[in-house]
Amino acid sequence: MNFRAMFFKAVLKINRESPVLYKLHNVLLAIVLSLYLPLAHALSTTNELQTPPNIIVIFADDLGVGDVGVYGQTKIQTPHLDRLANEGMMFNTFYSAAPVCAPSRDAIMTGRHSGHLDRRDNQAKAFRKEFPKGKALIPMPDETITIAERLKENGYATAGFGKWGLGNPGTSGVPWKQGFDLWYGYIDQVHAHHYFPDYLMKNDQRIELPGNKDGKREQYTADMIHQQSLDFIRENKDQPFFAYIATTLPHTDLEIDTLGAYEQKDWPIEEKTYAAMVSRMDDHVGELMALLKTLNIDENTIVFFTSDNGPSVRSIVPFFNSNGGLKGIKRSLYEGGIREPMIVRWPDHVPAGVQSDYVWWTPDVLPTVLEIVGLDTHAGIDGRSVLPTLLGQEQEQRDYFYFEFFSPFQQAVRQGDWKAYRTSVKDPVELYNLKEDAGEQHNVAKEYPEIAAKLTAILNDPNTRTDNKYWPVK
Numbered sequence: 001m002n003f004r005a006m007f008f009k010a011v012l013k014i015n016r017e018s019p020v021l022y023k024l025h026n027v028l029l030a031i032v033l034s035l036y037l038p039l040a041h042a043l044s045t046t047n048e049l050q051t052p053p054n055i056i057v058i059f060a061d062d063l064g065v066g067d068v069g070v071y072g073q074t075k076i077q078t079p080h081l082d083r084l085a086n087e088g089m090m091f092n093t094f095y096s097a098a099p100v101c102a103p104s105r106d107a108i109m110t111g112r113h114s115g116h117l118d119r120r121d122n123q124a125k126a127f128r129k130e131f132p133k134g135k136a137l138i139p140m141p142d143e144t145i146t147i148a149e150r151l152k153e154n155g156y157a158t159a160g161f162g163k164w165g166l167g168n169p170g171t172s173g174v175p176w177k178q179g180f181d182l183w184y185g186y187i188d189q190v191h192a193h194h195y196f197p198d199y200l201m202k203n204d205q206r207i208e209l210p211g212n213k214d215g216k217r218e219q220y221t222a223d224m225i226h227q228q229s230l231d232f233i234r235e236n237k238d239q240p241f242f243a244y245i246a247t248t249l250p251h252t253d254l255e256i257d258t259l260g261a262y263e264q265k266d267w268p269i270e271e272k273t274y275a276a277m278v279s280r281m282d283d284h285v286g287e288l289m290a291l292l293k294t295l296n297i298d299e300n301t302i303v304f305f306t307s308d309n310g311p312s313v314r315s316i317v318p319f320f321n322s323n324g325g326l327k328g329i330k331r332s333l334y335e336g337g338i339r340e341p342m343i344v345r346w347p348d349h350v351p352a353g354v355q356s357d358y359v360w361w362t363p364d365v366l367p368t369v370l371e372i373v374g375l376d377t378h379a380g381i382d383g384r385s386v387l388p389t390l391l392g393q394e395q396e397q398r399d400y401f402y403f404e405f406f407s408p409f410q411q412a413v414r415q416g417d418w419k420a421y422r423t424s425v426k427d428p429v430e431l432y433n434l435k436e437d438a439g440e441q442h443n444v445a446k447e448y449p450e451i452a453a454k455l456t457a458i459l460n461d462p463n464t465r466t467d468n469k470y471w472p473v474k
């Protein structure tokens, strides 16, 4: 553990155990610092002696890589995300670990890839009889270590907002047993399909929404959830916090209270609604960033923005080019199902206005955050810290990225510019050179048999993945 980590840990411990002692500690600290300022300067890269940074992870739902202005969107307005990118780093090639909600959320919470996850699809439908109400949602086991648990143990206030989807009430997987002090929104991922439901959840407490009873549509939950996230940040502005903002926007159902700037467009209603939902999410990002500035904590807050999987509404993807012109959408391990926007903003640390070709993925978020906070990475995770990259330093690429998905069964591996893909372990792989063929249109397995064999060997290697009774290979 380095000097910064020890320091943070000591301060956090004192802060938790005794506010008075904490104040006294700060006085002593000021004296120590005045004596050792030259040394502190020598040790310091930037913020070694500040409060640990706040961590905000915004995880959009079914937002395609092409839905954001700075990623090429022309019809939908996302000025706040575009600004976030201009004030931080945007990554041209970032992957979600999985092409649907549940495994993707599992991966960002645990730092594992889809060959090691407890869920490799939303539901294990063949096993539905084993589960309550016939919904085969595999709950996160007790022993799973989440990013929220690690941060909470180290003095962070932790909260999540929006869609959870990793364990319903009555199971080990609920967020309040997985490191979150507070969860506001939806625990059940199917409940999260509705924007005017008659209740939301605040931990295990049901929050009734009278404005949505009897078919009324007066309480738009995406806004309510957003407001709760702002309240949490206000309440915790004086101590380190972790906010996981898993907005349900712009996942279906296509529902919004007002179409705003799109009302007058000469587009079908589905397209207008989708655009309004993406822009509403962008408005929320804008309000969040404005609040951080108002509270004077934006410089000590690192914000990650990404999405859980590719766009889902087949009929409107071409209109907006939501998958960025890539092949496939949600549920596919072609690029369009798993390539996501990734924007990271942290003033004075992450260089502003930089576009990076460094390739990384959601399992890297957890170890990166742990390194930022000065904590060691625990065992059993697949991600690795990309903090050097975020600080503008050179960093070696990961050897390969592995993906699997249960239904329809697919496996994929990316190594360098090469990607292999197959839909059965018995079939030969398709092979693509993503540098020359980002759209995966030309299977070159026959032209490059040695590369195809090398990537196939990774897919077949028993160390690449673990077997799981719910998710057998096909």
Ligand SMILES: [Ca+2]
Pocket: 061, 062, 100, 101, 251, 308, 309
């Ligand atoms: Ca999703």
